Amino acid sequence: MSITRKWTTYLLLIAATLVLMFPILYAFSISFMSGAEVLEGKIWPSSFSFENYRDAFEKVPLLHYLINSFAGSIFVMAGQLLVSSLAAFAFVFIKFKGRDAIFFLFISTMMIPWEATMVPNFLTAQKLGWINNYLGLTIPFFALAFGTFLLRQQFKTIPNELYEASQVAGISRFRFFWNVVLPVSKTSLVTLGVYSFLTTWNMYLWPLLVTNTEDVRTVQIGLKQMQTQEISTDWGVVMAAVIVVILPTLLLLFLGQKRLQKGLTQGAIK
Amino acid sequence: NSTGSSEAQETKKTASGKTEVVFWHAMSGDLEKSLNKIVDEYNKSQDKVEVKPVFQGTYEEAQTKFNTVAGTKDAPAIMQTFEVGTKFMIDSGKIQPVQKFIDQDHYDTSQWEKNISSYYQVDGKQYSMPFNSSTPVLVYNKDAFKKAGLDPENPPKTYDELKAAAKKLTEKQGNKTSQYGFSILNYGWFFEELVASQGGLYVDHENGRKGDAEKAGFNGKEGQNAFNLINDMYKEGTFYNVGQNWDDMRAAFQSKKIAMFLDSSAGIKTLVDNAPFDVGVSYIPVPKEEDRQGVAIGGASLWMSKGISDETSKAAWDFMKYLATPEVQAKWHVESGYFAVNPKAYEQDIVKKEWEKYPQLKVTVDQLRETKPTPATQGALISVFPESRQKVVTGMESLYQGVKPKKALDQAAKETNRALEVANQK
Amino acid sequence: MSAVTKTANSPVSVLANPKEKKSMPTIIVGLAYLLPSLLLFSVFLFYPMIKTLYLSLFITDTQGNPLNFVGLQNFLYLFTDPNFLQSMKATFLFVLYTVPIGLVIALFLALIANEKLKGIGFFRTMFSSTMGMSVAASSVIWMFMYNPTIGVINKVLNLVGIHDVQWLLDPKYALVAVSISTIWMNIGFTFLILLGGLQNIDEKLYENARIAGVSYWYQLRKITLPMLSPTLFFIITVSFINAFQTFGQIDILTKGGPTDSTNVIVYSIYKDAFVNYNVGSASAQATILFFCILLVTALQFKLGERKVHYQ
């Protein structure tokens, strides 16, 4: 690569990074400002005080919410991985009539607007007694068309010989699934795991609906709790909460970026 | 949701044997902190009842949820609902009027601020317990008044004065306006108040208090006055459009983008704290001084669910009574900026001290007390209020797009009528 | 093993044995593996969807229970209701603004992040970071940035001499403003997918082009884009579906206003169902939305698939 091309690329990279990261950095900066500073429209705080963070943790049980979000996200992640991989396994390794039709049915679920299903789902959850516990927060999300699709693409790359070899050896189907297919698809599972963790972590409306107590509420609700309507919002505190809320997901993303990218692409391409 | 579920539920008890009262609210931020403190004190003050406050999102979100769980075991004992949800709650059949407990208990409601509690009274029956109430006030920048050669102690009272003052307050550099004279949030409530303060009715049938409303009335003379005011000032360049967001509006005031605006009385204190200038508060303006009827309240009240056990109801009532005591109301008023339901609260020391520090607060209370009790200031009762508000907001917004005030109002009225029609079919 | 040796000694029993031992029909096994998904889908997606279809033919009470059957009246009203037509328009504009532009930006980022340079990993991480941002958190940040008086965007515009723009208040800009923030939120995901697609392209194809001496743009046009087409196809489909279903940022940033300019269908559904309690109308809108998405996706598969080159 020629020198000029190299430096233009660097220049573009840096410029793009600055533009893209600006909102996050801006929020970070505001999270250290006092109320007056925020209203003056400053870009940089005059001093870095953790006042806002302390306030944020004081105002709502943010720590508790963080733990709930974490537990819920992990739970959904595990559930999605299991349910999706079971389905994907059937779509790849078990031949039966009508398989493609069912697969199409799965894919079509991606098109159902979530808002349209919320009220009936809430009533269902209520009938099942899933209000105010992790069941309601998590189980409705265990089945995921996108995840099934992603894993199906991955499973398709597993040579059929592996399956046949285990058939000859007399290994049961489930054992093959558990001991071979899953470990071999680690990358995609991690990808899907990160993806489901992120999406679950970021849910707001549903958790609000199905929880009535702080015991199981999540950080996104906490974020909403910081903002007020009729009286002034304390922006510094809200931004502090924003930072607290996005920090874990950003961290997760940074750690899993490589795998995520690899896994997502496998799913994207036939 | 079969009606069968409205049978009395079992009384939920806490581990220590106290009766559990679940209390859903929409108070976020500092308000939630204050509310939690009050609840805490109540819980500690006795050993029979344990109130559990639960934040349920915005008023709308909270009500949606209440609507779906009302009558089941997941329903709360006490539900906080915004003022425009009143009719909806009454019609839902999922609540019991507090009048029942007032009667049982021979509770003296005369200690309540009449102008507040009357909003929640229908056919002489008290449906809910007033809790956090506010009214609109005119807030202005005293420093800017001085600078513009206006008397900071004599803010505009009528539309004409307002227009004149706004003209003086508007500062322009070239074609760029650095300070606007006046602003109103694009929020239905302010429009309703502007109509009510002139004695205008929002809907027919005495604002819906003498039977189900069927037609919108807000597009009459009073409503047109209000829309014309906005339209005229906007055209003159003295009115600034701050949108729908309370925070944006206050930010604009605090950063001196606007010199006067209408705000909720509940927001005054923080405003005074944060503004880098002297803040003045006055009554909401009217077209002519003789029109002044006062204001209707905004805010929310507490409702008692149906289908909870008697024991729980009693416990919830006990808590409601506690909330209405002057001491608690004083604290609530001081911390939140909302009115005290019980006027005796204003005689409490902490309130007096607070008023010394924030004389602006007293103005808000005075405005409320001077209000003449009429169907207009009592507030409208319609089930589709939120929807109607959206239509009015859209109407206000369309003003800035150059739509004629009358046309904008009529459109909003037409759509409200249809919503009423649909609702009345149910 | 013992079973087999035994049967080996008595051929007669073998002929009978396999019949008994014959494994379960694969359809049963297959469905067993699909059961959890099917069950959950049925309960939490298909059932509500069917219920929605059903309710769209009724006027409902505030609890969402059907009161009286009105046939297609809900639909007929919607198609004459200027508000709904405005919603449709807003939705299509929103999709139009966000999908192509987001795609182009993400593609640009993916292209520059696909170069082999020192420290490129850092940039890739940065570019993908918005994927970790929740809609709520992002919207709060953007709302603040859009603030006409204290927000940074107008501050910057003022610096270059541009008048204050009332981003979220002016119907001319509100949808654009929401679109910008949406593009920003989605860029991380789109970027990641595209980058992965780029990295799957055989390096040798470019080496051959280098030897042939064709220009960068020619490579982009003749190699990169065609080779990326399966990935592009995937991401376009997903972006379309997501754009049609956007809700969170609208709720926080504009609440559908001003003058309904950002009142996309999903938000309109939400308002009708949760604020105005017109479940019938909301259901009808949801049904329309569902078919819109279905149509667009089907169209895409019909038209797009032909232009996609699978390896």
Next chain:
Amino acid sequence: MKKVELVNIGKSYDQKTNVIQDINVTIEPGEFFVLVGPSGCGKSTMLRMIAGLEEVTQGELLIGDVKANKLLPSQRDLSMVFQNYALYPHLTVEQNILFGLHTKKISKQEQQKRCREAAEMLGLSEYLKRKPRQLSGGQRQRVALARAIVTHSPICLMDEPLSNLDAKLRAKMRSEIRQIQRKLGITMIYVTHDQTEAMTMADRMMILNGGNIQQVGRPLDIYNAPKNTFVASFIGSPPMNLSNVSIENNLLVFEDRRAISMSTPHSNLNGKKEVVVGVRPEHIQLATNDNTSFIVEVDNVEILGTETLLTFHMGDKQWMAKWNGQWTIKVGERVPIFIDPKHLFLFDGDTGSCLHYEPSAEDLTVKGALV
């Protein structure tokens, strides 16, 4: 050691056309049996039917005298080695070798013992803890082999197990597999498309083409007496040279009117005039002064160190000659060649079946040579 018998076996994937048909063959216990044929001829299909991975749609399959058509793969008591080895990439070599042994109800101790033995036999002992991706192609091949060995199944099936290896390694593994099979005495059914592999490894082999058996027999018998042109050109490297000729007065006349004489008039030509003549490259010799068959112009010369390959045109075809030694011949040079009539094969021009050949006299033994 078990017998495998195929009776009238046929297979159709789509219930319409047969992919293979009328397969009748008995594979003897302990035999090394090779299935060979060009790509797509149905070798894998046949092997997979024996393994039970593919349903038998016609005929009867007997394994050790037991009808096996409907048995599950695991009930057939056989092991299988796949073309790309089918190793589990996430398991170590040891785990790979032992994977699935548990279903056979073998004690941990016995498993370990078998694994150690197999690993030793195949020189894998030091790699037991590695993952497949850390192994070279040949080592992976051996792991796949070890996995088949430890099951102690009397029958082993292999589907082109060497085709992913390079030429040198392939030659080595060829003899390794053969030696192990002899040592363990298992019945081996081995699929390949490489005739060299088939020739060097098979006790007997079956040549398939288009789903039909072409010939079954010992490699040398097939080499020396191919039943038809397909077999003749498929077996042997470089392949047998074939050309259409017409018979005119005991002469075989090529299309370009060159001719060679037949040794004696052949009775079984049934008066056919158009036949195909075949000559193996090694039987085309440099003519000495008195016996030139024809003079050819050399198209290409390839010197492989110990032998030289000449390419030239003959009638409508390119022919090849293989000579020992390093020959310095220029492209375009004209070279006189001689073909001994006794080395000529004659095939039916229409059916391709062999009409005539002279049984080879070359049956060399060390004893014979020493004399």
Next chain:
Amino acid sequence: MKKVELVNIGKSYDQKTNVIQDINVTIEPGEFFVLVGPSGCGKSTMLRMIAGLEEVTQGELLIGDVKANKLLPSQRDLSMVFQNYALYPHLTVEQNILFGLHTKKISKQEQQKRCREAAEMLGLSEYLKRKPRQLSGGQRQRVALARAIVTHSPICLMDEPLSNLDAKLRAKMRSEIRQIQRKLGITMIYVTHDQTEAMTMADRMMILNGGNIQQVGRPLDIYNAPKNTFVASFIGSPPMNLSNVSIENNLLVFEDRRAISMSTPHSNLNGKKEVVVGVRPEHIQLATNDNTSFIVEVDNVEILGTETLLTFHMGDKQWMAKWNGQWTIKVGERVPIFIDPKHLFLFDGDTGSCLHYEPSAEDLTVKGALV
């Protein structure tokens, strides 16, 4: 036709260790030059440096007498064929062939003409409208070739272009490529790890190992006079048999105390006692009564139709003998063999370099044979 010169070329990817080093060679105009060596020895690296796809980190590269170290690939006026062909899957054969030709400022007409010519030459005419995935391996190979041809570049680089093809097709393409190169007279630099390919195609070849040149020369010269044990065992199939021996009184004594005598005392052994002896398989003959070198026990016999391979143990190694004809020998049979001392190679035990060989007398020509 252009010359390519490498002067002291070296390459390092990580600025620390060299992947290849000290490469000095001149590739003559119109020459077919083959780079051969085991996997990972640096062949591709070298080729890619010549192409300009990889930076030259040491030394000087001259293309047609012009210093080319810094030239862009497109400025070097060469074409390249990649191992997996690097065809554009979304373009038709025709578009693939013409890809990038527009940069050469060639008229549409001329492009079409070249494409037609190349397609005809390679038998692709009927496939011009197809996509690569609709072609067989051999056809894809030809498209890649055509793409290189149409550029009319004087130099063509090929990186293992045949390794994805099966044995038969490979043999065919080998001679096709050779013929095209001759016809067009281009300078060809060809990378392979297959010694047969190198032997049969090269005018000259360079054998690389671990980034170092082992030997450069004509294939037969290298075959007959390998410079060291690496070359000796790399070139030739089956490879040369090598064993450690000690020299005792003009005898080469193997580790198992068997011995063969050297023909004459060799002067250039410098008194070394431990050497490596090498014998090509074709030089191990069946002994006649009076000249037995030793008796060996046969480990394996492979009959390839026209020749027979015997495997047996010799000292610490397995040796192979290649005999013409079909030999019926049982595994385990004891066979007397004879090795002519004149066919012995001796290598330095430490450095592996060749100490002694007798120039081959076999330089056969048709003329010589006819006499």
